[in-house]
Amino acid sequence: MSHLYLDESLDLVELAPGAIVELSGDEARHAVTVSRVRPGERVSIGDGRGVLVRGTVTETGPKRLAIEADEVFVDERPSPHITLVQALAKGDRDELAVQAATELGVDAIVPWAAARSVSRWEGPKAEKGRQRWAAIVREAVKQSMRAWLPRVGPLATTAELPDRLAGVRMLLLEPTAATALTDLGPDGRDLALVVGPEGGIAPAELERLIAAGAESVRLGASVLRTSTAGPAAIAVLNARLGRW
Known part of the structure; x- marks a missing residue:
């Protein structure tokens, strides 16, 4: 190769x-x-x-x-477009998610300062963290021989997500959701997968995002780590939506 x-x-x-x-x-x-x-x-x-x-x-x-x-x-850009909203997580778990999601074909990444995120990007650390993720994305693109380089956006708060994702179908990965990701059909909109940190998405955040139009979905019976939930969901969507 x-x-x-x-x-x-x-x-x-x-x-x-x-x-x-x-x-x-x-x-x-x-x-x-x-x-x-x-x-x-x-x-x-x-x-x-x-x-x-x-x-x-x-x-x-x-x-x-x-x-x-x-x-x-x-290469034409895959459709629908998939964005990963990845909560900041301790250790390198968020970075592992970013790397795997890029290899699996994600189109954009948004770092998310979730309520339960242990890791915090504050002040100059926010841009430094974004640049670190962008470097990980770049190397993953080269390793996987992808034609498209996903953009890593600036850090977003929960309050900022609805505006940042305006017009996009927002899917909240939540193990207790009634709807399975595999049951969803396309509706013509681009997609955003919102993945919480180690402790999951806080109830108040779920309520706020659902009120803004987000849908709560589950992957399966097991509870996945924040480092694997997003990539697993991207793989499911790639197959279900004909991107693979």
């Missing part, structure tokens, strides 16, 4: 086989000095917006890598 490198500044949409594509900066440095990519090897370069170019490396330098394109793939 060839390596995938990302450069969002590249314009790959009109690219044709035979064209030379140059990668520069930190991505090229990583390819050449860390991964030790050499001329003659095959790699992929993506723009994070649906285009992947595969080809053979023709030149390398300390911060430069060039390939001759022989395949150009344009």
